[in-house]
Amino acid sequence: MKFYYALAPVIIGVSIAFVQPQIAVALSSAEVAKVAKDITVQIDNQNGSGTGVIIKEEGDFYTVLTAKHVIDTQAKYQIITPDGERHPLISSTVKKLPEVDLAVVQFTSRRRYSVAKIGNSNESAEGTTTYVAGFPQATAAISNTIYNFTDGRITANASKPLRDGYALVYTNNTLPGMSGGPVLNEKGELVGVHGRADEADIETSTINPTVAYVKSGFNLGIPINTFLRLSAQVGVDMGVSPPSTSTAAVPKADNYYIQAGDKYDKGDFQGAIADYTQAIKLNPNYLKAYNNRGLARYLLGDNQGAIVDFNQVLKLDSSDVDGYNNRGLARYNLGDKKGALADYSQALRFNPKYALAYNNRGIARNNLDDNQGAIADFNQAIKINPNYAEAYAGRGLARYQLKDQQGAISDYNQALRINPKLATAYTGRGVAKSDLGDKQGAIADYNQALKINPNSAPTYTVRGITRFQLGDKKGAIADLQKAANLNLEQGKTDDYQQLLELIKKLQ
Template identity: 60%
Template sequence: MKFDYAFAPTIIGVSIALTQPQIAVALSSAEVAKLGKAITVLIDNKNDSGTGVIIQRQGNTYTVLTAKHVVEAQTEYEIVTPDGQRYALNYKTVKKLPAVDLAILQFTSNQTYAVAKIGNSDVATEGTTAYVAGFPKTSPAFSNSIYNFTDGRITANASKALRDGYALVYSNNTLPGMSGGPVLNDKGELVGIHGRVDTTENFEISDQNPNIIIKTGFNLGIPINSFLKLSAKAGVYAAVKPPSKSVAAPKADDFYIQAGEKYKNGDFKGAIADYTQAIRLNPNYLNAYFGRGVASYNLGDNKRAIADYNQALKINPNYANAFINRGVSRSALGDKQGAIADYNQALKIDPNYANAYINRGIVRSALRDNKGAIADYNQALKINPNYAKAYYNRARTRSLLRDQQGAIADYNQALRINPNYALAYYGLGYAYAGLGDNKQAITNYNQTLKINPNFAPAYYGRGNARAAFGDSAEAMADYSRALRINPNDAKAYYGRGNARAAFKDNQGAIEDYNQALRINPNFAQAYYGRGIVHSALEDKKKAIADFQKAANLYKAQGNTNYYQKALQLIRKLQ
């Protein structure tokens, strides 16, 4: 879905009658879920989808409130009601509110549908219950949009809104396609319109941690009071008048929401400064400590991140997300056992926390407990059978166990769910290379680079596959591309050194091996390759020194085959 926030200059002739209960009491989550399902609609078109909420009925005309970006494109839409009926939307009747990401839609029906009860979003304060309902977008794994209802907590209600009117922040796990859906309080009242999705996952892509998941917990909505005020100013009748709100000094929530926006834009230092201001105003601001920890992690300051997660857990010892993220930071600092302990604690709090199983599996794999890792990925897939990242990580572990066929099956499952999963194509390339099928390997590396042209490991892998075909010129070009993206890739220098040696460019090969060894002084293959070139140049002394260094490293690594080969070459030169 494209989020193009173009504003319409005026609102014309819409009459909205809203009702608000005189007495409201807290309901169970099941009761709110039932109410939410009755008032939530799917807004569908041939290319995309979103969500809306029914806010009024006048005769046979129903009015729906949604996020403006859901209906930004002028195309054909259908409103799908809870009973599955589809009603064509006359786009000429769409009313887009100015300076806020909201739009009003209408459809006509003689059927009876429930209408949302309007709450007071000003009392949706930090720590209060929040529910979000909506229809996640379809995917190859989900051919139909299925109603989704999630619970969470309000983490901020800013007095100064962000761009497009966003001021509510909540911790619910939301998904693309739920934009425009209702944010409900514990009384089942509409207190906001959901608009921005927490992706919930950031990835540190490396050989060690290919798919670590770190929570952000930052979803944004527009308070319903903002809609009431704007509709009143625009001449739209509303039976519920928004409560007056006095201008006050900036509060902790304002700094918190600003920090989240800066984090989203990659300004991690700015985010930390605002989180710190929020904490200064509210020393017990759980989510500000958590957010500052996430920002510190993104700056590579894992010690500071852990300190903030500790503080969050001091405030709430049952905060599973803080255990998850602290585990990520502990793992990054080399404390793998501490990371596992944190993931265990998260699973003790929430036994159905799929991300905790995935992260624990990654750490177990790093500790060479590959069977334990696969057991964790299996558990994640039992919880969510359409979790592409669980298939990806299980495939990677199967590949490490030399089960390339099993790895290929899992990578293909990940791609069935997410056809644009570049890492899964890369993994397929690696698995096919492991089977000696370099033609298929190249095909999959090509697909990886089509999706992500700046993914250096795919150039390196394709270079290896081309070298296996004897195409040293193309291999050299791929290694060079990898090095332009990542000048500290020792393996790419080593590969290019081999390609240059194949062209009898011995000095160029030695330069590349030297570079590889500057980056990784314990790179046995680079010593071995350089030794072969020195031998070709009849520099026996340097060749023997390189082979001896390679032999020592191979022995330490338990690589008996290449250890013996290095010793044989030394004996030939002596």
């Protein structure tokens, strides 16, 4: 779509970001990375940090665009510019845009900083390259905030946004603290502001606790055109007119896709499936809609339906690594461990740096009694991602199964340093401690695991056994009965019957 911007008169001492009327040429990722680093700032306060992007220079005053929730508290903020200098955020300049998660702030400096070039977010269609930059917050695994730049693809650009103005969806890996950061196209132009990441990072589904929770790649940004349309309402003159908006009433596949992703993140998997289905009806080649509908079906325990969707993903793109990995998950749940292993291996043929597939293949190998092979896979996953808590936990299990309890505990400790909410690591460490005679330490770990995931039948089972070993017969029976009930609810009738028989022996 062609459109023209009304160019502001040239004013001495004033620099305003605008789209050049010349044809823009795509830049290399390294060139975009340099652009991003020069315009991205950290917004810091004593309780955490966020990100912003410099969009305007006027004398010594710089205007920064960010997500509204980044500066929502009354704390004192500082803007940390690319040269490491700290500048007080001028609180009187904070302007929050109406009805969307955007705000502008200002700082002053006599130093010269780069300003973002404004792009046309309407042109960010499904499949186009996108880049996101920002400053992830420090965690237990990463002690310092480090600038992060990621690449990905647009998966949706909805004409009907979610609440707070979110309409861009992309596959870039983003982390807390990157909110407010720039979303750039392959020309290095600002096409959006990042605001939300896929937060489905708990290890089990609340609907089906027997399966691992997987991310949908649902990362959200607010289109820059939305900002341009609203900026005048808060007195920010960018000297740029946004393109006209389409008023077509024809349903758009991207609108259903973004609504589905929002429902998926909220745990409404049935609602997500319905919306993904509508998106597919409008766009029968919508690969990401098939993939995410498959994930939703997988989380609801419909593994056969999930495999149908992942097969369609691979029909559309036979080299799609997520399709192989996710089909492996469904096959694993159906008891086809060798089929799962084959899918994970195929994913790794196409992407030898796919840490998730190494981790999942390691889990499959653990369950096929190939513990040495599993350790090799977990080692690879950790080599690619040294902060991969689940891979440490998986290696801990493999070491335990090789009778290396101390090595297992060491891995579980590392997993919990990285992710203190990883329930399976507490359970695994508890079992290893129990074997070494530390029954009370084991109980403490089981208790912690059940605080995080109160629907873990295996954890109730091992806690029950440990309680019996400590002479607490009543507590043991209560735990085993709870485990039996959970197994029945989860359709694991064989485990249910075995636990009932064990309870009878203890009574």
